[in-house]
Amino acid sequence: MSDVANKILLIVLDGASDRPVGGKTPLSEAGMRNLDKLAYGGINGIMDTVGPGIRPGSDTSHLAILGYDPHTYYTGRGPFEAAGVGIDVKGGDIAFRVNFATVENGLVTDRRAGRISDTDELAKAINEKVKVPGVDIIFKRSTGHRAALVLRGKGLSAAITDTDPKKEGNPIKECHATDDTPEAKRTADIVNSISKQVVSLLDDMPVNQERRKQGLPPGNAILIRGAGEVPHIPQFQERYGLKGAVVAAAGLIIGIGKMCGLEYLPVGSMEIESSGSQAAAKMKKAIQALETYDFVLLNIKGADEAGHDGNFEKKTQFLGQADESFKDLLTLKDVLIIVTVDHSTPVSIKDHSADPVPILMHGPGVRMDDVAHYNELIAYKGGLHRIKGMDVMPIALDLINKTKKYGA
Amino acid sequence: MSDVANKILLIVLDGASDRPVGGKTPLSEAGMRNLDKLAYGGINGIMDTVGPGIRPGSDTSHLAILGYDPHTYYTGRGPFEAAGVGIDVKGGDIAFRVNFATVENGLVTDRRAGRISDTDELAKAINEKVKVPGVDIIFKRSTGHRAALVLRGKGLSAAITDTDPKKEGNPIKECHATDDTPEAKRTADIVNSISKQVVSLLDDMPVNQERRKQGLPPGNAILIRGAGEVPHIPQFQERYGLKGAVVAAAGLIIGIGKMCGLEYLPVGSMEIESSGSQAAAKMKKAIQALETYDFVLLNIKGADEAGHDGNFEKKTQFLGQADESFKDLLTLKDVLIIVTVDHSTPVSIKDHSADPVPILMHGPGVRMDDVAHYNELIAYKGGLHRIKGMDVMPIALDLINKTKKYGA
Incomplete structure (x- = not known):
């Protein structure tokens, strides 16, 4: 030695x-x-x-x-959870923790979509089909009903609110800016657009049709929270x-x-x-x-x-x-x-x-x-x-x- | 267990x-x-x-x-001594340490009034009778010649000087503001008013008449120091x-x-x-x-x-x-x-x-x-x-x- x-x-x-x-x-x-x-x-x-x-x-x-x-x-759980599920996050990305949830008639009826776990197809669909001009959207499933969302691009901010209504029986919350910057306003708009696109995208997917047949709540929405800027x-x-x-x-x-x-x-x-x-x-x-x-x-x-x-x-x-x-x-x-x-x-x-x-x-x-x-x-x-x-x-x-x- | x-x-x-x-x-x-x-x-x-x-x-x-x-x-000894003698201080109060002292012909002849200890009546008189408009004055005796003073109200500041001349043979010092704020100026004025009121209030009190008879220096003045804002x-x-x-x-x-x-x-x-x-x-x-x-x-x-x-x-x-x-x-x-x-x-x-x-x-x-x-x-x-x-x-x-x- x-x-x-x-x-x-x-x-x-x-x-x-x-x-x-x-x-x-x-x-x-x-x-x-x-x-x-x-x-x-x-x-x-x-x-x-x-x-x-x-x-x-x-x-x-x-x-x-x-x-x-x-x-x-x-800088908060969002960035580290996103990294944890295997998204190659980069400094400046805005990352979120996500739950799959169930929405019926505009109201969240189950915040965890019956603790859904077969989310491969749902996550893939979101990752591939949800689009907002000027920003890259990366979505990946995690364990159970959990997932991670990353926004990548210029002019973004983590100064925004969650969309999780916290209690069943309420609609998905609008995302709002928590400061006066145009970046925060824009990021809130992007999150709201993603929220809406997801519901129409997932609602009729085969995995959700199957869940409804079995009497299980569909994973037809996502609740977005814990915004953090990747350090x-x-x-x-x-x-x-x-x-x-x-x-x-x-x-x-x-x-x-x-x-x-x-x-x-x-x-x-x-x-x-x-x-x-x-x-x-x-x-x-x-x-x-x-x-x-x-x-x-x-x-x-x-x-x-x-x-x-x-x-x-x-x-x-x-x-x-x-x-x-x-x-x-x-x-x-x-x-x-x-x-x-x-x-x-x-x-x-x-x-x-x-x-x-x-x-x-x-x-x-x-x-x-x-x-x-x-x-x-x-x-x-x-x-x-x-x-x-x-x-x-x-x-x-x-x-x-x-x-x-x-x-x- | x-x-x-x-x-x-x-x-x-x-x-x-x-x-x-x-x-x-x-x-x-x-x-x-x-x-x-x-x-x-x-x-x-x-x-x-x-x-x-x-x-x-x-x-x-x-x-x-x-x-x-x-x-x-x-924030200094004033606030903690005031709390220590049992004044229920509140955040924002201005608190002071106080000595009872002896003044004769406008000069401080004993900074501790002969280490006076029978201060119950003196303190009570100050607490009840000394008044300045717009501010609450709380005064309480401590051990020996010591006491505590608290000013409570809006527009006060701890940025003021002590009135203790430090050496016998000098007059009680004027209290001055140590910054340019109107709050400090006002608080200094309040302290000076209290100083003056106390001398005319205490000089003839029975306890001081008795002390003079016994050849002891009267507790007929107070020296105010250690201003601190209660945190x-x-x-x-x-x-x-x-x-x-x-x-x-x-x-x-x-x-x-x-x-x-x-x-x-x-x-x-x-x-x-x-x-x-x-x-x-x-x-x-x-x-x-x-x-x-x-x-x-x-x-x-x-x-x-x-x-x-x-x-x-x-x-x-x-x-x-x-x-x-x-x-x-x-x-x-x-x-x-x-x-x-x-x-x-x-x-x-x-x-x-x-x-x-x-x-x-x-x-x-x-x-x-x-x-x-x-x-x-x-x-x-x-x-x-x-x-x-x-x-x-x-x-x-x-x-x-x-x-x-x-x-x-």
């Missing part, structure tokens, strides 16, 4: 940390044999990914860990001088990676991994990528899913299986390995929490500490103490000798 | 932490048996209530611990969605609690507690209040008093006695218990210092650490590491699952 690492592998065990139940957590119980070896040979600590007591989403936390202050670059994010290579890639299954993480200029490296199935073998395939991909890239972000999502399910055993089992794939890291050379978590997802609350996450750094030149296990209950004893998500990239860049000197 | 706490009990042992004398502090020597049990079963750390090296008052530190940045909400403080319930109360004996803490929208719950005598039994009465009140309120701030002041006296033994003894009342906390359920200190009051310096204070959090879901004692010498080894006063409420809200997610 040389004295200095020249590459960074940043592994995010999405939602892996927890609150103790009877003094135990999935990470403390999973038997993370390989990860424990990395902890033993590295430096450890706890981290507030955004800040103490701030309960982050995966989007805001990943931005922070990648060194992009979410208070600057996080102009400085690209990774320019910001850090590193050629970077992202290996992930979750659309949101892939989207954020792409927005930051990381190249997305797909791994077989796009499913969220629920087994160790899927995690292993990703790990293999990430390690391979280090031959070509200076920086690889690997997101492993399975533990977060189990946390949202409130399933301690499933979370523990997944982590134990995922640990197998960490074995290959033990022989890596010249790589700074960082293993952290984007936010805790305690099984007791089935959602994200602000409890600090564990972080370890392992590689040439790292000051080893006394911590010999990787979990949120003892990481606080390590040499990194308590850092912030925004500290990760500066510390990592310094450890691979890529920081500029401040002063003389 | 359920998985998640739903109430917060925030206990501030005012001024309890210290600097070591021969390696020992009052907290380390007091035998805090019950508090040690909370430390053992909780997570511990040290805290800069305002910031490293910033020596806080009880006002600025309590604001920070309650999540109100003192750099925003602390518009977002109320606790709106800010946090929690119904809150404050149990305290110190006027300043009660005042700050009220300004933040906490309901003040009086406990028998309003005296600063100097014995364990007084601390116990407050503890009982605070625990009872948890049946009605989501958040209770309990301030126990005795240790601070002993610190200001420079009395190691008295401080140690008080803390040991106060610890008895902590026994009742050990059986509390569903409550996040936080025990901290607003600032160190080292007996060696008889005043506040910026030395970090210990903090513990105890309750469902808290990640227990290895710390088994509650004192400022070992708290640094705990899982909270070193946090700031402004971190307390975000962390506490997250532990009772009351934070909004930032992102998705």
